[in-house]
Amino acid sequence: MMAYYGDDHTTGAAFAHSVPNQTWLSSATLLQDKRVRRDVLEAAGVPVPRGRAFGLKRGLPFAREFAEEIGYPVVVKPMIGESTVEVIPAVEDARQLDHAVEYLRTVPTLRPDFTTSSYAFTQILTPKTGSSTRTRSTYRYLVEEHVSGQYVRLLLVEGELLSAVRAPRGPWQSDESAEDVTADLHPDLRAFATEVWKALPGLTVLMADIVVDDFRASLTEKNRAIVVDVSERPWLHLHRAASDALPLALAQRILETSSPVPLREDVGSSPIEATFRWDGLSQIDTDIDRATAAARALGAALTVSSADAVTGVVTGAVVGTPRAIALLNELLIEGDVLVSPAMCVETRPRTAPTA
Incomplete structure (x- = not known):
């Protein structure tokens, strides 16, 4: 979407799949390589779950071994792709792990939960031939520790924390149990959100999913916040589950941030x-x-x-x-x-x- 004022094409706002034009393409692309993203966050001192990447061709035995090492349950997700998409949580044993990997063996474009963004490199995940239904053997996936605790989605725009939504069943089951907890968020978590923001420069919008024992309490060694997903997109469907009015208010703030001209509340x-x-x-x-x-x-x-x-x-x-x-x-x-x-x-x- 491109919106500009008068004949001046340089004065306006632009979005690709809800990502503002001010976001660096390199930063958006980095977030879709989850292995690299993990390394960047860890290097900045931001906790992430224990995890490792494996290839489809010969990686399954090593994936089973790693899952046993860190302990079930584990989470399986594509190494490259949109955040929060095709995340398979609570994998309890080797049989379920095999089933999750088998799902990923189907070419991405034929998988029911797959989505792709036109601005980043998820488009390269194609089969070898036009008639093939199997994913390339070089395709890789992540096996991560399944972190227990309260699942909270943080939304920041230009470094400012706009909202925090608790999702008791995780973001993959966005039902009526989701709730807006922005007002209850402890100042430590607000500061933590800023640290995540600083670790990933070049983003106008940042969505960070964290797991913490108690989002109302100060962060300690026992009450640690762990980043389990990050995205350059706001993914406001979860906010919709918490409140009908919340996504519209947040979208308005995102639009105002991207527009060089102040917006009236009654516009439209x-x-x-x-x-x-x-x-x-x-x-x-x-x-x-x-x-x-x-x-x-x-x-x-x-x-x-x-x-x-x-x-x-x-x-x-x-x-x-x-x-x-x-x-x-x-x-x-x-x-x-x-x-x-x-x-x-x-x-x-x-x-x-x-x-």
Whole structure:
């Protein structure tokens, strides 16, 4: 998403999969190599679980041996990939370990829990051939100690701690048991969050999952905070489980941090007229009908001025609140409305609203 003001393309905000443009690409990429990330955090004195990486080709016997050494239960996760994704927690024995590794033998794009970010190198995790369903033998995974305690997700923006959400069942089961504990977080943990931030420079947004015995108490040798996951993305689905209002408030703060122009609280509430251009549509007539119906459901009105079935380009105008138009854009890109997701959606207000 790119938003700019007037004709000055240098004045605005940009996000790729909710990662602000100010985040260094090298830092975002580093966080998706969990083995390197572990080393960087350890070098900065930030505790992480005991862990080791193994290859799919011949690594399983050594993975079993390591799991026995550190003691079950253990956690299995891809060595390279998005944080919190495809994490297999509470692996209790060798049989379950074998099962977890077998899951990873299926090529990532065919695994039900796999996600990929367009800005980093998760895209290289492809099979050897177009017809193969098996992961490359050079693929590696991590076996880590399963740390027990209270699971808390910390969200920082530009080094400022914005929220702390406790997830009793871990972030993989984001249900109603999640709760916002920001106000109850001990000052030691706030300082700890800052130390994690300093260890990983170049990030506008930092999400750090920690495990601690008591997040309300001071940190001691017995009440240690251990970082089990870090991401350059906010992953606000867990905050949604804690509070319907929390993700919107946090998203607003992230947007304000990335925007050079102050944002009014009431922005998006009054209808505007905007022109649009959609690229990469596969079935023009059906797509126009579906988009028109979706706009109507959002309280907006579409008028199509041109439609080229050869290039897959549709242009026209839309009238509605900026919020409704923005949501329509998201649905066109996300894939729930059109036959296939649009490749690009461009919207220009006829009269630029005050930021």
